[in-house]
Amino acid sequence: MVADIKIVFCVGLAVIFTDVGKSAFIGKSHSGGKADPVLQYVVNNSLREHPVLTKLKLRTLEDPWNIMMVASEQAQFMANLIRLINATKAIEIGMYTGYNALSMALVMPENGRVVACEIEDTYVVIANPFFKEAGVENKIDVRHQTAMKTLNELIAAGDVGTYDFVFIDADKFNYDRYYEKSLELLRKGGIIAIDNVLWSGKVVNPAPDDVTSKSLDALNKKLHKDQRIELSMLTVGDGLTIAIKR
Ligand SMILES: C[S@@+](CC[C@H](N)C(=O)[O-])C[C@H]1O[C@@H](n2cnc3c(N)ncnc32)[C@H](O)[C@@H]1O
Ligand SMILES: *[C@@H]1O[C@H](CO)[C@@H](O)[C@H](O)[C@H]1NC(C)=O
Ligand SMILES: *[C@@H]1O[C@H](CO)[C@@H](O)[C@H](O)[C@H]1NC(C)=O
Numbered sequence: 001m002v003a004d005i006k007i008v009f010c011v012g013l014a015v016i017f018t019d020v021g022k023s024a025f026i027g028k029s030h031s032g033g034k035a036d037p038v039l040q041y042v043v044n045n046s047l048r049e050h051p052v053l054t055k056l057k058l059r060t061l062e063d064p065w066n067i068m069m070v071a072s073e074q075a076q077f078m079a080n081l082i083r084l085i086n087a088t089k090a091i092e093i094g095m096y097t098g099y100n101a102l103s104m105a106l107v108m109p110e111n112g113r114v115v116a117c118e119i120e121d122t123y124v125v126i127a128n129p130f131f132k133e134a135g136v137e138n139k140i141d142v143r144h145q146t147a148m149k150t151l152n153e154l155i156a157a158g159d160v161g162t163y164d165f166v167f168i169d170a171d172k173f174n175y176d177r178y179y180e181k182s183l184e185l186l187r188k189g190g191i192i193a194i195d196n197v198l199w200s201g202k203v204v205n206p207a208p209d210d211v212t213s214k215s216l217d218a219l220n221k222k223l224h225k226d227q228r229i230e231l232s233m234l235t236v237g238d239g240l241t242i243a244i245k246r
Contacts, residue, residue, distance in 0.1 A: 028071035052134040060097045074237040075103040087164035092116045093147045094170030098127030105136040117147035151181040169195040198239025
């Protein structure tokens with residue numbers, strides 16, 4: 001199952017990788033956007049990466065699935081959203097090696113908490129020492145099980161309406177379910193950030209058998225009409241939707 005997710009991921013992102021310069025949008029600075037001078041310029045002139053984030057990124061680049069890692073420039077943008085709304089309670093759905101979970105924890109106050117959902121043991125093992133090295137291991141609560149189980153547990157524990165920020169970045173088929181659970185857990189004015197909403201541009205004209213692109217396109221269209229939120233769809237990375245709970 002996990003292998004399938006990765007295949008889906010890489011097929012989705014491969015277009016960014018091969019279409020550099022031709023595509024209307026750029027991708028991530030560590031993979032598809034690596035050779036794009038405009039994205040290089042953006043990174044050169046705005047990235048302020050914590051030294052432990054830099055180390056974690058370098059370690060993650062040794063992993064064959066590093067195309068899944070969040071783009072540094074996108075993580076920094078989300079960290080700034082966390083600052084803007086004074087978030088102290090965040091959820092990461094799909095932690096991978098922990099770049100974004102660490103990036104969020106680093107800008108949160110001492111009482112800040114990130115609930116980080118990840119099913120794959122290997123990634124949790126890579127992430128943990130970096131959380132310790134950055135001194136924020138007490139702020140990151142890794143739940144090593146399916147994200148849906150964790151979200152249901154948080155709801156059952158009475159956390160409805162208390163979270164400030166959720167980043168949805170795991171298996172694409174469950175995005176709509178993650179979105180609904182996240183909206184429940186979010187407070188008014190809280191933010192859900194949804195990754196990969198452009199899926200290398202394939203959502204524009206999904207092939208008949210491309211169920212991933214179709215499901216992301218359906219979610220995008222649902223959110224456009226959803227009166228429970230304000231929204232923006234950004235062309236950063238592989239497409240990022242920001243939904244603010246009304
Ligand atoms: C795109 S990566 C996440 C990248 C990460 N947000 C970062 O900052 O680099 C997606 C992750 O979701 C995990 N995943 C996939 N399905 C999952 C599920 N049902 N529950 C929890 N994690 C899942 C995968 O193992 C993978 O590590
Ligand atoms: C970005 O910085 C790198 C490293 O210093 C440099 O090689 C590259 O030319 C710079 N690119 C742009 C567009 O600023
Ligand atoms: C965030 O906290 C700062 C300082 O504690 C405060 O001045 C500001 O109004 C808060 N912003 C929001 C959006 O709550």
